[in-house]
Amino acid sequence: MKNFIYLVVLTIAFASCKKDSTVATIPVTSATVKDLMADTIIGTSLQGQPYGANKFTFYSLESNKIIASSDSASTKWDLAFKNTTILTNGGNSGPGKGGAFVLVGSYDGVTTIPADSTFKTDNAPTYAITAGSNKGWYVYDGMNNLINPIPGRVLMIRTASGNYAKVEILNYYRGGVTPPINASAAIKSSEQRYYTFRFTYQPNGTKTF
């Protein structure tokens, strides 16, 4: 169950504080995570609704890996995924300093988190990364029963340890490919809840990527 993560470290670049040459430069991490399972479908209810095991998958942006759910009450994780819900490690979701907001813009265009930004924290059932179709990171295409991440939505994340990261969800289906609109309901159901996302993590506490 652990080999489903396929990590591609794209760049390890960017020196942080150029002005202060005495501080060792800590590189930002940029990576793409593929097929992160987020409560994938295990059965169908009598009413025909597919369901999962109702479990979050916890992820650390800092260490770029999945965190065991036994550590859910720790500050080891930064994001947790279940279905279309994404938690940050803060508020009533976890003990960390986590928070987030959704920015409309291009991923590469966000080089600095704007000074006037407000990070929200989770207060279930309201989340920092707003849940719901066309409210946060995705839109539900009811006609074709498909979930599409909205292009131009950057999730600005404050991690459990209080550092900053930016995340772009690229796809919600296995292999990073949305099923065709005429795919069967069975395929749309079994292939969903596999996140592909890219992120950039700034470990030095600044808001610049």
Added chain:
Amino acid sequence: MRYSYFPVILLCLTTTIQAQTADTLSGTADEIVVTATRTERKLSNVAVPVSIISQKKILQSGSLRLNDILQEQPGIFLTNGFGTGVQLQGLNPDYTLILIDGEPLVGRTAGILDINRITVGNIKKIEIVKGPSSSLYGSEALAGVINIITNKPNNNTLNLSARYGSFNTTDINVGGSFNKKKFSYQGFANAYFTDGFSIRPSSVERAIAPIQRNTTQHNFGYKFSPKTSLSVNFRYNDEKIKNIIAVTNNGVVTTSEGNEHNKDMNATLQLAYKFSNTLKNTFRLYATKFESLQQLATSNGTPYTDYFKQQFGRIENQTDYVITKQLELNAGIGYAIETANSTRYDNSNNQKDNRIGFAFVQSEWKPTSSFTLIAGARYDNNDLYAASFSPKIALRLKASDKLVFKASIGKGFKAPDFRQLYLNFTNAAAGGYSVLGTVEAQKIITQLDQIGQITSVENDYYRLGELQPEYSTGINIGANYTINEQLDLNVNAFKNIINNLIDSRLVAYKTGGAQIFSYLNVKNAYTEGIETALTYKATKTLTLMGGYQLLLSADKDDLNNINNQKVYTRDANGYSRLMRKNEYIGLPNRSKHMANLNIQYEKNKAFINLRLNYRSKWAVNDKDGNGLYNSNDEFANGYVQVNTAAGKNLNNKMDIQVGCNNLFNYEDVNNLPNLPGRIFYTKLTYSFFQ
């Protein structure tokens, strides 16, 4: 699994199937048009864009239902879903008024009036007026008006026709008319059956379900005196559709089987009185009813019933007064009652109604034979929503014997329909979301909130209020250029600016996350384009007719978002990037280019034709999820459909015709499930008297 046909009982007779007017395919300039001005006018004198489809053209195309013939007209795009709807000048089917003999048909589902309901067997001609016509017709006439004019009593005739083709599609018509002194009668009956088909392999469901349709129409006329005439018209249409619906969920197939039974009835009484050659009064009473019942038995044991009934009654009086040779005045006043019952409202026994009072006036000023100015307006007042005032002005200028210019500008409106006011529908099968009409929404959400069933309300909830009509302003500017006796060119440029469009919006969340939607006047859009029609009489026997429409459209919110750099799309890697303005393609389900060509050869009472229809690609799905349609989204491929027919008149009494539609077998399983592959048919017509 074969659908057993009901015995066909043909009760009455009808109209002659043969072309009664000696029209030629192109030489329609002196035909009479009634729809454009609600008075009889020569087509060549009308100031707004009008096209006429003659009976001969309908017959020679081998059409059975109204969609068959409309599909071959330039600038008309037929939509699938809830039946077949008509998209005129790029506006949705909700915005075209469909009349039979001047009176409106009711019974729309999701705004779409299924034109499959209408047989062409007794159509004398179809008049299509493009551009807003609410100044004469009131609600729904934003994109235009399609008026189906049926056969009227003629000499004594009796005609029979039968057609048989692929999928056991059988169409039988009996028509006749009878005249005796002051009394006249015209009768018609049509029976249509098809086994239906599916082009999706191994599908239980059929794109076109097995259908049986019967239509009868009777028209009685009585001339009390040369000045006074009475006409009574009845039409009844009955359709039984066999439904097999299969829903697959994780490999488990749930099938629902049953029937859909739709009935529609129309009755008109018209009394016309001519005070003098210059003053005429017409009084009309009209009643219509549409009733639809769908009953399904589901393999998981849950029965399903969907019932809808709509009734419409109207009393109307129109006066036409020719004041001088240069000036004519037409004025009308009327009152209408509309009701609806549906299992999708709070209670199907609870009848919803609306009352509409209206008045219209139109004056035509013709200072010289080369200049006509028409100005008119209509006022519609009603119980349920704001009143509408719809003015229109049109002018026609004959620059020379060869060149005529036309220009018109008018306002159109569409009243909110009962669904948008009263719908109370919860889809239990798909997560329990609800759609509520605006009258119901606030009441129901408040009730749910009191018992703790509402988690949160959206900003749009606070914007819910009385729905306003949707409005459009339409401009048409065109010219007709008769280059020579052989060649005729028609060009029309149009723009429709639509405001206050009603769209569904998320207004609240129920406990458990299910969404509640309701309707708001939120959208603004426009459509614009150019239509051209060319007729070329190459020889006495060979005629070519071509048409082309360029169509552009946009949603104004989309344009604002693009201009404010809020719209992104994805590159080949799936990464977001800003969408460029030139990638925006406007409203979905519209082809930018549409064209048709009709090649007709006629000699010695025989004909052969080849009819080509082209549609360029059209957007079907917002694949990149950015909420609008752009060149990275999913499109249906453009295509050409070619139909052909040939016929011969044998001995003045018998006509034989054969035809093939979709000659090159074009299929698109996903986007054109209603288009079968190649089909063949043969038809025989017999006329007893001439």
